[in-house]
Amino acid sequence: MDTIKRLYPKFQNPLLLKIDRPMPKEVAIIGAGTIGPDIGYYIKSALPEIRLYLVDVVESQLNAAKARLEGYAKKAVEKRKMKEDKAKRVLENIVYTLDYNEISGCDFVIEAATENIPLKQQIFEKIEAIVSDETIITSNTSSIPADRIFNKMKRPQRATITHFFAPAWRSLPVEVIVWDKVDRDVVDYLCWFFVNTGKVPLITDNAICFMLDRVFDNWCNEAAYLLPDSTCSEIDKVAEEFVAAGPFYVLNLANGNPIIIETNTLQMEEGEHYRPAKILASVERWKTHRPGAKVEVDEAYRRKIRDRLLGILFSQSFDIIDRGIGTKADLNFGCQIALGFKKGPMDIMKELGENEVKRVMDRFLSDRPGFPTPKEPFSYYQDFYRYILVDEMDGVKIITIRRPQALNALNDDLN
Numbered sequence: 001m002d003t004i005k006r007l008y009p010k011f012q013n014p015l016l017l018k019i020d021r022p023m024p025k026e027v028a029i030i031g032a033g034t035i036g037p038d039i040g041y042y043i044k045s046a047l048p049e050i051r052l053y054l055v056d057v058v059e060s061q062l063n064a065a066k067a068r069l070e071g072y073a074k075k076a077v078e079k080r081k082m083k084e085d086k087a088k089r090v091l092e093n094i095v096y097t098l099d100y101n102e103i104s105g106c107d108f109v110i111e112a113a114t115e116n117i118p119l120k121q122q123i124f125e126k127i128e129a130i131v132s133d134e135t136i137i138t139s140n141t142s143s144i145p146a147d148r149i150f151n152k153m154k155r156p157q158r159a160t161i162t163h164f165f166a167p168a169w170r171s172l173p174v175e176v177i178v179w180d181k182v183d184r185d186v187v188d189y190l191c192w193f194f195v196n197t198g199k200v201p202l203i204t205d206n207a208i209c210f211m212l213d214r215v216f217d218n219w220c221n222e223a224a225y226l227l228p229d230s231t232c233s234e235i236d237k238v239a240e241e242f243v244a245a246g247p248f249y250v251l252n253l254a255n256g257n258p259i260i261i262e263t264n265t266l267q268m269e270e271g272e273h274y275r276p277a278k279i280l281a282s283v284e285r286w287k288t289h290r291p292g293a294k295v296e297v298d299e300a301y302r303r304k305i306r307d308r309l310l311g312i313l314f315s316q317s318f319d320i321i322d323r324g325i326g327t328k329a330d331l332n333f334g335c336q337i338a339l340g341f342k343k344g345p346m347d348i349m350k351e352l353g354e355n356e357v358k359r360v361m362d363r364f365l366s367d368r369p370g371f372p373t374p375k376e377p378f379s380y381y382q383d384f385y386r387y388i389l390v391d392e393m394d395g396v397k398i399i400t401i402r403r404p405q406a407l408n409a410l411n412d413d414l415n
């Protein structure tokens, strides 16, 4: 079945959906580590009147989360991005707690605790015992398929994955996963909720690492495999042709090494070629430059690094499309808004042309055998609408411009 129809059976634009359920009044985030407080700040900034609970098992994490949210609001006021009275309302009505029982009245609970299957299973059992049967429960896991974390729940039909990207208070996309037990009404509601609170929901299949993490994790892992023939700085510099910041710079920002080890180990269920590079386990911080700094790279090395990075990017993109993990448009667009790519992978392929893409893929597969190859002709991967969503209601076509990264401005391709 066509991927768009399977993932978006009604409409691609969630604003066209008819939703009976109101906006939540009380929301809980479980886990106040790196990303949990940022998700909380996004929700409170979009809906200052709600009551927000941040739950953790470590008090110092809650204290640090409170300081972080206060810092964000202060900075937003200083930069005149938020009025003082709004900042006050954003910071009001937030409960930082070690006590799960406090979340009993929540309509929506988002789990953002440590990436570990038994731990997440225990958390969902605990949440379910406290909240009502109607509460929607989601996980922010980066990689674990839904059935593996929700399998012990009594009512898994109200649970799915909502996968945010760092920095979650600002980054636009959220992957919303469809899996066999979740009610479609819950998926629709979540998409509607996200679009009404300033996010861009992208529906993806329940594959390991979903859609965009497959690109990100393997891009970073491949960069690590290019060491030590080239330095982190050289690799980042070559990557900057395609992304705002190179893989090592981003890994430092996100404390990402353990996440790549975890997620690529999970992907090894699909083959040995996904094995995480050993060096990821022994390095805490990478020695690299600030994006944009001048770095000399020998031409032969530049070509080698460029081909390998493009090879992994194209291989993952072909695989995501061939397996229907996400739509072509969501993948191309998501790489730009979630991962900082200057152009989407299919845009890069279009610019390089069929022969050059084939050359890159041939070289990549001879260096790194086992990775997925395209199953369709080149033109198939280029055949999609890049900046618009096309829906149909009562026989009338509805076109939505989707270029939030450029405030929906028209460009030559749209004219």
Ligand SMILES: NC(=O)c1ccc[n+]([C@@H]2O[C@H](COP(=O)([O-])OP(=O)(O)OC[C@H]3O[C@@H](n4cnc5c(N)ncnc54)[C@H](O)[C@@H]3O)[C@@H](O)[C@H]2O)c1
Pocket (backbone or CB within 6 Å): 030, 031, 032, 033, 034, 035, 036, 055, 056, 057, 058, 061, 111, 112, 113, 114, 115, 116, 119, 123, 140, 141, 142, 143, 163, 164, 165, 166, 254, 259
């Ligand atoms: N960091 C990112 O940029 C990012 C991006 C996308 C998804 N994710 C996912 O979000 C989740 C959290 O990631 P993170 O980077 O914030 O991790 P983290 O290690 O920084 O924080 C995890 C937090 O969970 C808390 N915790 C552990 N057990 C708990 C329990 N039983 N109840 C409540 N809290 C508990 C820990 O004390 C800690 O504060 C993971 O599943 C991760 O894969 C992270």
